[in-house]
Amino acid sequence: MVKTDLILDFVNTLDLRPYSEAFETPAQLGAWLEDRGLLAGGARVTKRDLEEAKSVREALRDLMSVQNGLAADVAAANAAIDDASCRAEYMLRFKDGSGRLEATAPGVRGALGRILADVSAAMADGTWPRLKACRAEDCRWAFLDTAKNRSRAWCSMESCGNRAKVQAYRERHLHH
Numbered sequence: 001m002v003k004t005d006l007i008l009d010f011v012n013t014l015d016l017r018p019y020s021e022a023f024e025t026p027a028q029l030g031a032w033l034e035d036r037g038l039l040a041g042g043a044r045v046t047k048r049d050l051e052e053a054k055s056v057r058e059a060l061r062d063l064m065s066v067q068n069g070l071a072a073d074v075a076a077a078n079a080a081i082d083d084a085s086c087r088a089e090y091m092l093r094f095k096d097g098s099g100r101l102e103a104t105a106p107g108v109r110g111a112l113g114r115i116l117a118d119v120s121a122a123m124a125d126g127t128w129p130r131l132k133a134c135r136a137e138d139c140r141w142a143f144l145d146t147a148k149n150r151s152r153a154w155c156s157m158e159s160c161g162n163r164a165k166v167q168a169y170r171e172r173h174l175h176h
Contacts, residue, residue, distance in 0.1 A: 002122040004131060004144050006036065010115050011061050011133075011142035014054075023057075026050045029108065038111035049108035056084045056112050060119065061133050064142050068132040068153060081116060088113020136160035 013022035013032065023029045026045040033039035059080035062072035088103035088110060101120060103113025122128040133140045134155040141155035 002118060002125050002127045004118075004122060004127060006115060007060070007118055007122065007131060008142045008144065009036075011057055011064065013057060014061075016140055017136075017138050023050060023054060029053050033108065033111045038114050039108065043107055045108055052084060052087070053108060053112060055080045056116070061140060061142060064131050064133040065140060067129055068135055070133070070135060070137075081119075084109070084112050085116055088116065090117070134160050 014020070022032060026047055026049060029050050030039060030043060030045035033045075034041055034043075039045075059077035062077040063074065063081075065072045066074055087105060089105040090101045090113065091104050092099050093102045094100075101117050103110045103117060105113060119128065122131065130145045130150060131142065132145050132152070133142050135153045136155075139155060139160050141160075143152070143155045145152040
């Protein structure tokens with residue numbers, strides 16, 4: 001099973017409740033990528049890099065939302081990821097008897113490519129469908145669904161799940 005931490009950490013750099021954006025500036029994006037070993041220290045990060053990273057992040061969130069029964073523009077999400085994949089300049093590398101796609105583009109484009117290579121590996125090994133975004137529209141926190149029947153709907157039952165159940169209860173009882 002592919003390690004999903006990097007994918008989830010990347011998508012969760014935007015927290016909707018309470019609102020917190022980890023990528024306000026190119027420098028913040030660069031520091032985040034450096035901290036994870038995806039970008040060389042002191043690498044140049046532009047506003048365009050920042051826009052691309054946010055686009056890929058939200059495309060992944062949209063695809064994870066669809067996996068949890070929410071509506072999203074899948075075609076647009078796929079297009080954003082395809083574009084970033086093209087810019088990552090992948091090469092198939094062989095090591096220890098197995099092949100792996102590696103992003104060879106320099107800078108942020110290569111760093112995003114490494115994240116997307118993990119997404120591809122998660123798709124290949126069956127882990128990807130377990131990566132979901134919370135059904136709560138004001139949350140959409142990305143999480144790994146570890147339930148045996150893959151039925152987890154919320155990032156946490158204590159917060160989003162409980163709010164949804166209370167709201168559904170109120171709606172049922174107001175109409176009777």
